Structures are given as structure tokens and as C-alpha cells.
Amino acid sequence: MSSIGTGYDLSVTTFSPDGRVFQIEYAAKAVDNSGTVIGIRCKDGIVMGVEKLIASKMMLPGSNRRIHSVHRHSGMAVAGLAADGRQIVARAKSEATNYQSVYGEPIPVKELAERVASYVHLCTLYWWLRPFGCGIILGGYDRDGPQLYMVEPSGISYRYFGAAIGKGKQAAKTEIEKLKLSEMTCREGVIEVAKIIYKVHDEAKDKAFELEMSWVCDESKQQHQKVPDFLLEEAKAAARTALEEMDAD
């Protein structure tokens, strides 16, 4: 694992002798402790899924939304500190509507990702701000097709075919790599995402969880929306069956 900072980790404006900024790395730890969030790019759109760990049985199912629509054509799934995530979503929405007002067309997903990344990075430059403790998976469908981006607390943003953050990210990434995404439709993708999230959920360490999924694809007319209920139920059932088959081995 990583070493203790010993004095070089007190401020985000301090480099360690080996060239690391520890505060940013600690912020990334906050993301790693959160429930798994994955996103995949299928041939006709994007599917995103979140493993929402339920903190209390008193919570209403469906509350604590982790996936947000940024604009009609794009959405964001957040992992890590929820309050930090809310700020980033608000900023992204504001950037998207501002772009639309000035340029008269929906913000290209690449541009949106750059603006979000640049905002997250901003908070790693000043001693009087702390880095955001959240990772973002951003999916959108614009004139250049469906695109998936991931933004880390350091402000790095890359484009992906498939991305995972949170507790089960290693296991999730392995599963995603097995999929043939370029031949998969979003309908099939929804089932696969559900299977992966159910698979990487650790029954021993974490109790209950709720699956939240969204997509933006040809079937949803290039609009970002929650996966329709009937499809969600179908996906959950398929995921549970797959788990049972695995346990039966």
C-alpha cells in the first residue's frame, strides 16, 4: 500500500520529495471506499450502474439518487463523498446550459468532460480549498456518437469503453474486459451491468444494496434517462440467477 505522508501530506499545495501530492491520493481513497460505479459504452449508447449501499433500513427505496442527468443527452454517476458529488453535478449542469445558450447546440460530451475535469482540478491548486472526494463517470450521446468519460479527484479525465470506480472496481474491470462491447446493444448492456454489480457486491462486508441504472442510447432517443422499470427488473432477475449459478458450482 502507499506510505504515510509524514509532513508532506498536510496541504494540497505541497509536493512530497518523490513528486506526489498526498492530499489528492487521500481524496482518491474516499472514492475507493464508496459503492461500485460502472459505465460501459455499447455500440448504440452508454449504460451506467451504481451499487448503492444502503446505510439504514429506514431509507425510502429510490432515494439518494447517485446518477444525475446533466443535460438532455448526458448523465453522470458519482462515487465517493455525496455532498462533493452534488457540487460537481450542479457545476456540470450549469456548464451545459451555459454552452447551449451561447453556442446554440447541446454541449459536446468531450467538451463537458473537459470542463468538469478542469473544475475538479481547480480544487487541487489552492491551499484554502480541498480536493473533491469523488470520482465521476460521465456518459453522453452527441453528434459524434456515444462517449464515456471518467474524471478522478486529481482532475484527470480520459475516454473509456468501460470504466469502474469504488470498492469493487478491480473485479468490475476484469468483468468488463470480458465483454464484447462493440457488438453489444444497450439492452444487452443493461443486463451485463446488473450482473457485474451483483457479482462484485461483497455480501460479507456490506449488507444490503440497491441497484440504480441509467442509459442514453438509440432506444431512449439519445436522451439520458433511468433504465425503464421492466428492463431493470429483468436485469436484476438475470443477475440473481447468474449469481446462483455461480454459487451452485
Place this chain on the structure above:
Amino acid sequence: MDLNMNVNAPHSMGTTIIGVTYNGGVVLGADSRTSTGMYVANRASEKITQLTDNVYVCRSGSAADSQLVSDYVRYFLHQHTIQLGQPATVKVAANLIRLLSYNNKNMLQTGLIVGGWDKYEGGKIYGIPLGGTLVEQPFTIGGSGSSYLYGFFDQAWKEGMTKDEAEQLVVKAVSLAIARDGASGGVVRTVIINSEGVTRNFYPGDKLQLWHDELEPQNSLLDILNAPSPEPMNI
């Protein structure tokens, strides 16, 4: 004759400007007269200005206002192109022009026609008249000379013309307007924009077809005076 006319008065471009889509791109056309009251300040002006490699704008109304608006939008589009990493769309150019025209409507007096080609929508024409409305149209006309062309276009315009048909239509129209509008004149300039690029053409005024009641151009009064007197008639 007004011998006290002020040659430093604000220059306006009386103008005839036209933008027309055809099967594969757009053709923009304009006259070349810039007037200060009755004096023609520039008889060979360029009213079709470049905004980006693939988008041009026809300017009418106040010369200064339309130049400034074009300059700002060219600047914004340049930055936008850098950020986007690919050429800006015609729609974006038109929207930027519209925002400036609308938000400064009390101070500006300029009617603009934005035309260009991009890989998503192909050839597009957007009209942005005085108040700052933005209207996408298959063709549009503007400037003082356009008043004389509404009926002509109602009859002569058709969908899906070829490049040459469209350009000939534009040249004919500008020429007709020049014949009737005192604030339009000079040469006819056209700009054709399509997937292959941009072509600028130039039709000098004296080479244009003569319309009803138009006289043959004469070089100088001396030529008329030195012409041989006509033969006396034999009854």
C-alpha cells in the same frame, strides 16, 4: 446638387445580399456599393466576410456595426474551434451573431446572412435581420435592394438546384436589384461553400445583362460628343 455633403458621414451599405442553399452547399451573393448619403464611398466593397474556413457572412446596414459584429464573432469562433478540436458548425456561428445582434439591438443597425457548410448538416443559410431574430431558411435576401426581389424569388426559387443553377440565380437577382435600387451597385460578388471548399467569384457591373430600360454603358461624354452625327433622314 448637394455640394455640402459630408463625406465623413456614417457609411451605410444600402446593399443587396442573398444566401441560397443548393444540393451540396450554399451560394452567397452581394453587390459592392458602400454609400455615405448620396456619395458612393466604396464602389467595390467586399460585403461577404469570412468567419471561419467554412462559414461566411453577408453584411448589410451600417458598415461599422456589421464589421464589428463580424470581428467579434470571428474571434469567438476561433477560440471555439481550438477548444472543440474541429471546425465550428454554421449553426454555432449564426447563434453567436444572433446573441450580439439581439443583446445590443438598441445600438446596432445591421442585417446579416450567415451561410456555410459543415459535416453534420451540410449547407445551411441563417438570416439574422435587424432585431436579432435567428431564422434558418433554404434561401434568404436582405438589404435595401431585397425589396425588389421578393416576387422574383417566389417565382424563380426551387429546391435542390445544382451549384451552377444556384449561382446563376444569385447573380441574376443581385443584378436585378442593382438596376432598381439606388443604394446598390458596382460589381456582383459570389461565394460558393461546399464540402470541397470555398470559391469566390466576381462579375463586373458592365458585364451583367441589361434589364428593361437600362442603357448601354458609355465610357465618357466625350465619346458621345465625338460620335459622328446621324445621317439626315430621306423622306
